Amino acid sequence: DIQMTQSPSSLSASVGDRVTITCQASQDISNYLNWYQQKPGKAPKLLIYDASNLETGVPSRFSGSGSGTDFTFTINSLQPEDIATYYCQQYDNLPPVFGPGTKVDIK
């Protein structure tokens, strides 16, 4: 299986800050990467697909970039409702693997 790592595992930032999360794959996965947001007690929600495409209805402060093995997820201007855990997920091949998650909270 392809292994996915994320950093940091958690972070604390102020409202309005720019937040950046990185995700690294153990091998080249081209742009076959999604990002999800999971709030406590809720199912994950798809935010970004194909590494950089914003899912319909998702606020434009969320963005993604990268290809190959290194990917970045950014929240421009962190909002209180963005408190959640964020997961990357590769789908270059089966099985799809999720990263370990990055927990984001407000300072």
Add this chain to the structure above:
Amino acid sequence: QVQLQESGPGLVKPSQTLSLTCTVSGGSISSGSYYWSWIRQPAGKGLEWIGRIYTSGSTNYNPSLKSRVTISVDTSKNQFSLKLSSVTAADTAVYYCARAFSGWYYDYWGQGTLVTVSS
């Protein structure tokens, strides 16, 4: 609006078979290029993909669970199901059903159901 809802026992004894059903509403399970999937999450941990089924009946399973997993679909009831045999405490988790658009983008999820394995 597509909705998914998991159902099944919340408590399963060790060595028995875990059985869950996902009911899809707001759209036909047979339409479109969708795979119907199961994903689980132990408390406080990350997400683990269990497997998926296409409406043709074609399945893919996580190799780590393949010997114990069966996913099936009942298009007449707009449902798909998960069976996981020989469960242990390590199988205790919240189990989600989800729709995978084009096989890979999990765009609709159920609310999740907690299954505890305990005697």
